[in-house]
Amino acid sequence: MDELEGQPDQLISFHIVVDGDDHATVSINGELDMSGIDPLAARVDEVLGNGVTKLTVDVGGVRFADSSAIALWVRWASSVDEFELRDPPPLLRRVIEAMGLAEKLGAAA
Amino acid sequence: MSSVESVQRPPATSRGGKAAQPVGAITASRTRSRHVYWLPLATLIIGLLVTGALVLVSQSQYESNQKHLLNLRVRDAAALLGESLPATAVTMSAAVEQANFTNGSIPRFQRLVAPAVGTRPNQFESLSLWKVGALDQGPLVVVGSPPKLNAVPARASAILAAASRSPTLDVVGLLQAPNPRIGYAYANPTESGGYIVYAERPLPANRRSSLQSTNQFAGLDYAIYLGTKQTPQALLVTDRARLPLPSPSDTQTVPFGNTHLTLVMAPRVSLAGALPKNLPWIITVLGAFLSIAAAFMTLRLTQRRRGAEELAGRLEVTAEENQRLYAEQRGIAQTLQHALLPDRLPQIPGIQASARYEAGEEGVEIGGDWYDLIELDGRRLLLVVGDVSGHGLRAATTMAELRYAIRAYAAQGDDPAEILTKISKLVDVSESGQLATVLCAGVDMEARQLSITSAGHLPPLLLSNGDSRYLEADVGLPIGVQEGTVYRSTTVTVPPEATVVAFTDGLVETRGDSLDRRLEQLRAAAPSHDQGLPELLGSLVSEMTNGRSQDDIAIVGVRWTS
Numbered sequence: 232m233d234e235l236e237g238q239p240d241q242l243i244s245f246h247i248v249v250d251g252d253d254h255a256t257v258s259i260n261g262e263l264d265m266s267g268i269d270p271l272a273a274r275v276d277e278v279l280g281n282g283v284t285k286l287t288v289d290v291g292g293v294r295f296a297d298s299s300a301i302a303l304w305v306r307w308a309s310s311v312d313e314f315e316l317r318d319p320p321p322l323l324r325r326v327i328e329a330m331g332l333a334e335k336l337g338a339a340a
Numbered sequence: 341m342s343s344v345e346s347v348q349r350p351p352a353t354s355r356g357g358k359a360a361q362p363v364g365a366i367t368a369s370r371t372r373s374r375h376v377y378w379l380p381l382a383t384l385i386i387g388l389l390v391t392g393a394l395v396l397v398s399q400s401q402y403e404s405n406q407k408h409l410l411n412l413r414v415r416d417a418a419a420l421l422g423e424s425l426p427a428t429a430v431t432m433s434a435a436v437e438q439a440n441f442t443n444g445s446i447p448r449f450q451r452l453v454a455p456a457v458g459t460r461p462n463q464f465e466s467l468s469l470w471k472v473g474a475l476d477q478g479p480l481v482v483v484g485s486p487p488k489l490n491a492v493p494a495r496a497s498a499i500l501a502a503a504s505r506s507p508t509l510d511v512v513g514l515l516q517a518p519n520p521r522i523g524y525a526y527a528n529p530t531e532s533g534g535y536i537v538y539a540e541r542p543l544p545a546n547r548r549s550s551l552q553s554t555n556q557f558a559g560l561d562y563a564i565y566l567g568t569k570q571t572p573q574a575l576l577v578t579d580r581a582r583l584p585l586p587s588p589s590d591t592q593t594v595p596f597g598n599t600h601l602t603l604v605m606a607p608r609v610s611l612a613g614a615l616p617k618n619l620p621w622i623i624t625v626l627g628a629f630l631s632i633a634a635a636f637m638t639l640r641l642t643q644r645r646r647g648a649e650e651l652a653g654r655l656e657v658t659a660e661e662n663q664r665l666y667a668e669q670r671g672i673a674q675t676l677q678h679a680l681l682p683d684r685l686p687q688i689p690g691i692q693a694s695a696r697y698e699a700g701e702e703g704v705e706i707g708g709d710w711y712d713l714i715e716l717d718g719r720r721l722l723l724v725v726g727d728v729s730g731h732g733l734r735a736a737t738t739m740a741e742l743r744y745a746i747r748a749y750a751a752q753g754d755d756p757a758e759i760l761t762k763i764s765k766l767v768d769v770s771e772s773g774q775l776a777t778v779l780c781a782g783v784d785m786e787a788r789q790l791s792i793t794s795a796g797h798l799p800p801l802l803l804s805n806g807d808s809r810y811l812e813a814d815v816g817l818p819i820g821v822q823e824g825t826v827y828r829s830t831t832v833t834v835p836p837e838a839t840v841v842a843f844t845d846g847l848v849e850t851r852g853d854s855l856d857r858r859l860e861q862l863r864a865a866a867p868s869h870d871q872g873l874p875e876l877l878g879s880l881v882s883e884m885t886n887g888r889s890q891d892d893i894a895i896v897g898v899r900w901t902s
Contacts, residue, residue, distance in 0.1 A: 330818055331796040
């Protein structure tokens with residue numbers, strides 16, 4: 232029962248800054264996978280529901296992201312007017328490229 | 341020929357075997373619980389034994405102390421008793437001296453002894469003067485009542501004759517009822533014979549006399565005997581109705597004239613005070629109370645410990661149950677997964693096909709990975725590998741939807757690019773939060789051509805003549821990003837007896853490593869396995885995951901056999 236000892240929530244940390252009427256910056260650190268994205272998704276949905284139309288997601292501190300996390304970013308990208316995935320580490324950028332999502336996520340090399 | 345590598349079934353969970361163990365544990369703890377009363381009982385018994393020992397010690401200490409104190413008191417009393425005789429002798433010796441000096445003057449004798457005769461304590465009942473040598477003739481004079489001694493004159497003269505020969509006070513017991521008396525005879529022998537003074541003093545009625553409460557010996561019963569024998573006839577006085585005195589008693593013999601007095605005393609109360617006497621009782625009550633309290637506490641502790649053990653046992657059972665449920669859920673997920681995947685692959689001459697599905701190590705949920713191999717006509721196949729993001733029933737239902745949609749579009753003759761465009765309508769990340777990467781490759785067996793179309797999926801690997809490379813193709817958006825996405829196919833021709841392997845990203849799990857390094861690792865590993873296709877797929881999976889895959893893996897391969 233080792234998986235009970237791992238605290239998936241603690242592998243990820245994030246904070247959201249709404250800077251301006253319509254712009255927010257989400258900074259994410261750690262390993263982002265299906266087990267940990269629900270709190271993040273809920274908080275960002277809240278922000279998006281409050282009139283934010285420009286979203287910057289700083290993933291400079293993301294060590295790993297699975298397809299669920301990438302799907303989350305794609306969903307955000309689809310629901311705002313301007314979207315930027317800032318500072319994706321090379322490993323992450325390569326995964327995004329392999330999925331054909333570099334342009335969609337504004338993370339072209 | 342083609343073959344199907346069956347999906348690895350979850351190991352059969354041995355429910356019976358695992359269930360038996362917790363039951364055994366419960367039985368064992370119940371057996372232990374029967375012993376729960378032993379320890380408190382032992383505590384009680386030991387406590388009572390210790391209490392009993394203390395009671396015995398304190399009782400024996402009390403008794404020895406009582407005896408010692410009694411002995412001291414009886415010695416004191418005996419000393420006082422011994423001193424009473426000289427006081428008696430003073431009057432009598434004075435009378436003897438006067439009689440000798442006055443040659444037996446009766447008036448002077450009467451005047452001298454009158455104050456000493458009466459009924460008050462310490463007074464004589466009878467005092468008489470006798471002449472030595474004329475004892476047969478009775479007393480010269482009697483003050484008070486007639487001497488009882490003289491009831492038998494011969495005996496009286498014999499006793500007084502004996503008394504006249506010694507300078508001490510002779511004591512005579514006249515103890516026959518009624519009116520028992522004690523007689524004293526005193527003489528001071530001279531050459532001319534001289535005189536004897538004889539006195540009698542009454543004993544108390546029934547020889548009973550209680551000490552006054554202020555007396556220093558008030559706490560003691562006593563009996564005084566004349567002589568050294570404690571017989572009823574020799575009894576002078578006692579405060580008790582019944583004799584002998586109860587144990588413990590102490591006896592002292594004191595010289596009394598020409599005989600002795602025997603003093604026997606027994607304490608009515610504790611001579612050392614109330615505490616030593618009551619100490620054994622106090623110890624009994626306190627010891628019993630403490631023993632019971634200790635036994636009770638031991639019982640509580642034992643019960644608590646048993647409770648903790650039972651709780652631990654239950655937790656153990658719960659953990660076992662969780663383990664079983666986990667295994668069962670994992671088994672269900674894998675069974676369902678298996679049901680959603682092709683149960684057989686098409687058999688097409690000239691092509692060998694194989695596929696594997698490996699559930700992630702920790703996954704109790706069904707995954708969204710799939711593979712498919714669809715026979716289009718006698719010479720063409722559609723090879724599909726896909727991966728819906730996330731896990732669980734939602735991912736699995738989307739996967740099933742996409743898989744059957746692809747089969748349907750393929751059946752109506754759409755090419756891979758058209759199929760992906762059409763299924764792009766089926767998923768919307770904005771609504772479901774899901775994406776799917778799909779690789780669709782049309783395989784022309786005779787032309788050895790692959791028409792590869794990728795919706796965000798990793799490229800397939802080509803193995804040929806001991807070499808390997810990825811079949812890079814144009815990568816379009818994953819399914820779910822944008823409805824109506826147009827996909828482009830990339831057509832490649834492969835060498836004879838080539839092998840093409842398509843897979844999902846679980847095979848090149850990138851947690852902690854780069855995707856490019858992992859893809860290169862896979863590519864480099866592939867040619868070293870000169871194996872049949874099913875074995876090759878198994879080897880690649882185990883080599884890339886070291887037998888521990890975190891994510892689900894779908895892998896499918898086709899090999900031209902001629």
